[in-house]
Amino acid sequence: MNTMTTAKTTPTAEDDGLEEVVFDVFARGCPSRPTMEHVTGRWGGLVLVALADGDLRFNALRRRVDGISEKMLAQALHALERDGLVVREVKQAIPPNVEYRLTEFGSGVVERLQELIGFVEGNMAGVLAAQQRYDTAKANAEAGA
């Protein structure tokens, strides 16, 4: 297991010239890993979800995703655009007007992302409690040592 360095063909792929390819994030060299990292990374996910409510311009996005720097936003947008999650639309005008919009694929990703985020947010009270238990338990262990 996990000797795969890139996507491999399935054993069941029919020999019709269009071999079925399987992608697996668990495999070190699978191209799905970088894409997952763009989607779930520190900023990518927030940028995607911010676009769920409607198209936004660069600086509007920057305001929406609290704390992101110009550089990181540009970097995230490039990666998302390259992966086909986001489309960059330039409207010739002065001042320049550039809008970012989710693709269909991007929307699908956002749906799933929002379910995950919603679930985590909804359980944060429990998380906070768990953290307290963990911290006091560790403090006691250290005191007892």
Next chain:
Amino acid sequence: MNTMTTAKTTPTAEDDGLEEVVFDVFARGCPSRPTMEHVTGRWGGLVLVALADGDLRFNALRRRVDGISEKMLAQALHALERDGLVVREVKQAIPPNVEYRLTEFGSGVVERLQELIGFVEGNMAGVLAAQQRYDTAKANAEAGA
């Protein structure tokens, strides 16, 4: 918007002494951000999903999550345990035997995570195509410049 530096109480929270608290990953200081990062970060998600098939021991996990170092695995496990996503179970024995298991909350997170991963993996062919389009378009733009 986004002036929130920590979780805030909702405007509609009844004054019953148990104020409803809203968590929002978009807010810079919200405790849900670090938790989301543990869940979606480079290793956290893979570790969680690896545990979906059953409890695993430290070194078994290490083999399963291809490419993770000892240090990163230990670090990820600590964070996940502290957030209440994973339980660490020590079975006194020689040699030492420590198993990691998902909590109920952890399982819920994994479900959502798997939907996201599955969706992305299932669309990787399109991603690869998008990347090629993007790269050749950029190459042309540079050549024309």
Next chain:
DNA sequence: CAGCATCCAAGTTGATACTG
């Protein structure tokens, strides 16, 4: 407004060695 280039501080990562 939209964004790139550069520099530098700070954080992250991974090998390696060692402990209980």
Next chain:
DNA sequence: CAGTATCAACTTGGATGCTG
């Protein structure tokens, strides 16, 4: 087996200044 400790290499992120 199940980790911790340490250190060097690499990556990240942000502030700043500039272009179209």
